[in-house]
Amino acid sequence: MISRPDLPSLPRNIVDAAVRAALDEDLGLVGDITTNATVPSGAFAQAVIAARKPGVVAGVALAEAAFRAVGSDVSIAIEIDDGKTVKPGAVIARIAGEARTLLTAERVALNFLGRLSGIATLTRRYVDAGAGTPAKIVDTRKTTPGLRALEKYAVRCGGGYNHRVGLFDAVLIKDNHIVAAGSISAAVRAAKVAVGHMTKIEVEVDTLAQLEMVMREKVDCVLLDNMKPAELSKAVKIVAGRCLTEASGGVSLETVREIAQSGVDLISVGALTHSATVLDLGLDFIASPNQAVIEA
Amino acid sequence: MISRPDLPSLPRNIVDAAVRAALDEDLGLVGDITTNATVPSGAFAQAVIAARKPGVVAGVALAEAAFRAVGSDVSIAIEIDDGKTVKPGAVIARIAGEARTLLTAERVALNFLGRLSGIATLTRRYVDAGAGTPAKIVDTRKTTPGLRALEKYAVRCGGGYNHRVGLFDAVLIKDNHIVAAGSISAAVRAAKVAVGHMTKIEVEVDTLAQLEMVMREKVDCVLLDNMKPAELSKAVKIVAGRCLTEASGGVSLETVREIAQSGVDLISVGALTHSATVLDLGLDFIASPNQAVIEA
């Protein structure tokens, strides 16, 4: 019996590199000059990361890594794991350690956790809007430059699924590829010759006529671009299970349910990553640096 | 007579490094397998980057750098500079070059341009909301990890101003620093001893009582945290021009005008960078790869 892994693992080097880059830009050459000037190096403190708004948590490993990268002696207890929902006031993590470390790492930790949780939260809203239909909500390549691995992970935390990671791991033939290749058929066949047997092929179509042409080739998925729900339903019937169907374009929280009811397998939503806003979180000190020092 | 520089320069190494990282994550070890399979290496194409929604442009240098990093022979004409407003359909840039280059770099170019323009557009809305008041709209450190330089530049493109860059270039004394130092006075004096003469000092206060205590020290700016407009007006009167006043917390497009009318010098808005959504842009091919090849 296997405990089914609900979430992918974030490779450790991805986490470490992202946190390192964020700290480098915040600390510069001279570090946190305010904290170093005002907080004695012997002072300890305790704090919690708490939600200010409801949402779905994603990225606790990054927050943890931020504190540990600044001060090696900090102890962190994660109270709410990635993928779980939080209500306002919920404590996501408890941190204890040198007061300087907590103050210096605070913003980087919150910037990661807030952003990724924002993506997870928005994803969950799309997933919930399509609940009861077979359609999966999937992300796109419209991610923040440099943070794709983290943002695709956040989509999973929100209950969504991942489309291809980049230009390298799957084929997605769009209109300009077809024009350049001469025809849908020529493009698909060129792709089959070029890529390995472990690489899937998807073709984008704008019309049902194009869809018919794609169906003459064997592909893994067809992207139905900017079709209305009624047209999507027709497309699903034409495909008839011969490959996966993906609706894309014009998807919003208002339209997603109707699109999902068309019977498509997948709905890709750029907004998951390009238009999520931050989940409001805060770091609250439960033992002030000063008190802690007295107790220590 | 000097042509006043409306916008800061983006250091070239910042642009190059950001573009390089974004391309690395999109291309992986094997590149754009779809384009390489379907588009002949001899085909040329022309395209435009066009706005789909109204907004303010920011980041054309990044889009340009993305195309150039993929294919050295591409030619790019910027039609609308950073900081200018666009209407739907407006052409921001014209690109001509190898069709493979245009297709491979498209997403990275748009991801940068869309995100930064989104920040500039939201900033402009805040600036417009406060128009006619003396208050400047300023950003915070609530930026996307790894993209702070770019995002702070985008705020400038939208007509906003920049707060400190990181923890290293200015002092901002908050409540926990004060607790650790023992008093507002002790914290300010410790900071003055510690930092250089070219470093400014700001102190955060929650109440007018704290403000009075800050005024006993000479500081460059006081951050008035989460105060209502009426309280802000009182604070401005207490300060009486002895230092700059910054309102922070609870700022939204609905509240910003009333806050601005309190007389504060600055209003810092985390949302500029943590809750901007992308400006909708697209790459439209005006000469298809195939046609271009015939003409070439």
Place this chain on the structure above:
Amino acid sequence: MISRPDLPSLPRNIVDAAVRAALDEDLGLVGDITTNATVPSGAFAQAVIAARKPGVVAGVALAEAAFRAVGSDVSIAIEIDDGKTVKPGAVIARIAGEARTLLTAERVALNFLGRLSGIATLTRRYVDAGAGTPAKIVDTRKTTPGLRALEKYAVRCGGGYNHRVGLFDAVLIKDNHIVAAGSISAAVRAAKVAVGHMTKIEVEVDTLAQLEMVMREKVDCVLLDNMKPAELSKAVKIVAGRCLTEASGGVSLETVREIAQSGVDLISVGALTHSATVLDLGLDFIASPNQAVIEA
């Protein structure tokens, strides 16, 4: 009509980074002390890269990049492209430029070209051995650490095909994954839940009994591990076109034809990358540095 791309493109940043690393280790902190001491900086030279043994060329872009990284004014004409066969004495490239540049970059250029051509040459021998059968020769992850992108490209130059690039772009369920998951069925289903819709799934089996179990799930490919040709034929019949079949293990130039005749779709050969030897190449000066200087 599209000129079918026979070969994938090597991403420019992959080439540049590999060449940079190779030059760094050969030049150290002080460079080519022999050449700098003995060759005047004004001397020009011409040379050819010529094959000493028959084989298949792969990696001319790396050789070219090596010379250009050392001296920006060098001119290089590629006479024989990647993927072409050469006989002893054949001129692969002609290089003209500063004599110092040619001498300093020579070894790095030849190390790349010789090694990648060695892989292409060995691949071609496997491909030729299976000629006339439907089986494709594919590589494995048994590549030189740090050079996977280049070596997989060389396999393509030799007429082979690429298996998954790494652990990230396709699922390959092996015996230990099955043990951990509890059963073949549990492992396949767990993978389908976890990975995106653009990710293929392959399962490794040792016996026909296991193969029957895999066939109850829908997978993209089955890896038939260490089976004799007769057993492979039975496996191909059991699969009956429901997915791809890949033979693996115990493949040599002696056995590959018989394996290919079993009807499998793919034969993966670790030796392509882990046991190829270098193709013997040399840099021959056709105008000595001294003569060139006189003529210049």
Place this chain on the structure above:
Amino acid sequence: MISRPDLPSLPRNIVDAAVRAALDEDLGLVGDITTNATVPSGAFAQAVIAARKPGVVAGVALAEAAFRAVGSDVSIAIEIDDGKTVKPGAVIARIAGEARTLLTAERVALNFLGRLSGIATLTRRYVDAGAGTPAKIVDTRKTTPGLRALEKYAVRCGGGYNHRVGLFDAVLIKDNHIVAAGSISAAVRAAKVAVGHMTKIEVEVDTLAQLEMVMREKVDCVLLDNMKPAELSKAVKIVAGRCLTEASGGVSLETVREIAQSGVDLISVGALTHSATVLDLGLDFIASPNQAVIEA
């Protein structure tokens, strides 16, 4: 009394950087998707790295580093050290830890260990072929780009010796340097002026006439290029101990003994690094992930 160090130390940063690069290319942005989907994060396992073929071990530190870089809690016991011979079935190392770690790091660990052991094994065969003669077997700069430090270490593990590391740590004057400098004498003198007193100088000659010219200068070593054994013997007599003699070119396992008997001090063999094939090794699980979890 000193325990003579049979082997050089591999600098820790060289090992770490090589392992990091290899893992980066194998894990990409999303890691080992198969293992993460099928193996529960709580499962432990034990495995051995065992030889499948006879050979000489080299690179256990890299295998160890690969496992540790993936999972910090793994324990590793090296049973057979670098430089020792193994028979088929011999256990080189025992590894215990999280099953995910063992499965994810397996290929990188084996790729390093197999390649370096392959070089050590081939080196040992050359060394054994020349046993009883005074000639040392030495490597060349014909190493895999990016892995020179590791491969030169592997040559030492096989009983060979190292020639210069790169272009920077010793002078080797070849024919084109001589042409450029005007004469052997001019080249040697230019080198002596240019390089420091701790840098050795070697000159390559093709004929005994050239050798006589070299002997008029004081050099540390002379490289006798592509000479037959009889000519080598004459060269050794001409040199008469005034400097070291190195045979190079046309060296194979068949010819090395006769060359060694010519009396040369050194025989350099490019094949050690450019034509070694991998030593066949495997990772065998001795406690399956599932059993381990039950016992834990």
Place this chain on the structure above:
Amino acid sequence: MISRPDLPSLPRNIVDAAVRAALDEDLGLVGDITTNATVPSGAFAQAVIAARKPGVVAGVALAEAAFRAVGSDVSIAIEIDDGKTVKPGAVIARIAGEARTLLTAERVALNFLGRLSGIATLTRRYVDAGAGTPAKIVDTRKTTPGLRALEKYAVRCGGGYNHRVGLFDAVLIKDNHIVAAGSISAAVRAAKVAVGHMTKIEVEVDTLAQLEMVMREKVDCVLLDNMKPAELSKAVKIVAGRCLTEASGGVSLETVREIAQSGVDLISVGALTHSATVLDLGLDFIASPNQAVIEA
């Protein structure tokens, strides 16, 4: 009551990166070949870092990091902290660990500690020369390329203060900026428009006439370039506390006191970093490697 932090913290990543780069250049691809050949890997040793000349200590964290980066088991006790004075013979740190580690890291550790202590020592001499006056001694951007953070820290250890870190954290308007902007007034106003409210502005003047023009604008500091003490006194009177005054140019240990007595707030001294010589330090073994091994 706060224990006033006399010294800034050196960000950990700055220390680690500097030590890593220094070790990389000293160890190359093959490490400390002398120590590895002559010192058995089992030998332990103890040593002290002792001052040979009087001075002020700076950089013990870098020395410590150097030893730890080479061998993880070394133990280090800092006897004299940064900022403290030492007499010849004083023990700054005690180190115990593997003899190989101590010998291999010795030079890098001493190079950092000697150089930074040299800067601190020279700074202290300038500070002492101005003792009793209100003038602070401050550094400049004339630092060793790549080591600015460390050298500015060393200035603090010597009792000096830091001017701006780089071109990015404060405005310093010099003569050519004024020429380009058209006037002092135009330059100052352009700067105020361009930079954030947390950025200070300083203007350089050569004459009292220019100073008068600067005084019509509100600036944070005025740099009085190459003025004699008498002229400086006049300048201080003109400024009359409206901003800080900084003397610069022609400052030496002979002239600094007279300059300080002019009443300026700050004296910037390029020599602190561009002309400091190393503080003479040594590593003395108190238990030889051999003895240690016997005792172990």
Place this chain on the structure above:
Amino acid sequence: MISRPDLPSLPRNIVDAAVRAALDEDLGLVGDITTNATVPSGAFAQAVIAARKPGVVAGVALAEAAFRAVGSDVSIAIEIDDGKTVKPGAVIARIAGEARTLLTAERVALNFLGRLSGIATLTRRYVDAGAGTPAKIVDTRKTTPGLRALEKYAVRCGGGYNHRVGLFDAVLIKDNHIVAAGSISAAVRAAKVAVGHMTKIEVEVDTLAQLEMVMREKVDCVLLDNMKPAELSKAVKIVAGRCLTEASGGVSLETVREIAQSGVDLISVGALTHSATVLDLGLDFIASPNQAVIEA
């Protein structure tokens, strides 16, 4: 006839990496805020780098690379090459280009050129002090961390020679190595076994008795540590040309001539790199930004 290369070449990647690091630390995330605010982007300027004090030039390539890295259109003419002497007022280089580029790169360019020229100048003083004797002045590993390649090049520009580059390219057996190995003889023999045939071996001795022991082994050089001139003369006689002799320790401009007259081959001087002060240089605008813009 060969134009004898007086100076080694600085590898291009060393120059580029050093300049990049220096610019990164000076420009931070937002660049030269003063210049960008006050100098219009269309303004051109001309400037010269001129010597303020007499000395020897070293590092013009770094100054040139600094300007080019900031602005690609700058034109630079080197008037005085590395290794040449300059008098006060001498123009070393002429630079023309965008005024912003000249102002932004100025400090980094001067920091490199001033520091390296300072080393070359001090080296020349030592070389001149020993003129007429056979002794060569050589450097040590007491270089600025991270800048060893550049500083060793500067020593060459001053007429000095280079000792080993790092711990990796030559053996230098010191007292603690001897203690660990058990005896001088054991240490030398261990080194000979361990290192390649292209690696030289030097042994440090404190007494003539030790020297006699070293002479029983064949080594390339002997380091005579802290011996007085008379003792050095005796040592030279004992060695009698069997290897090189190097005097080290207690060398100053006052003592170097007498040491050189002892007949030693080499005198190593740590001060060349650890105690050189900057050569005073300046960037003088010969056409102000404003005038240039008018003319352009």
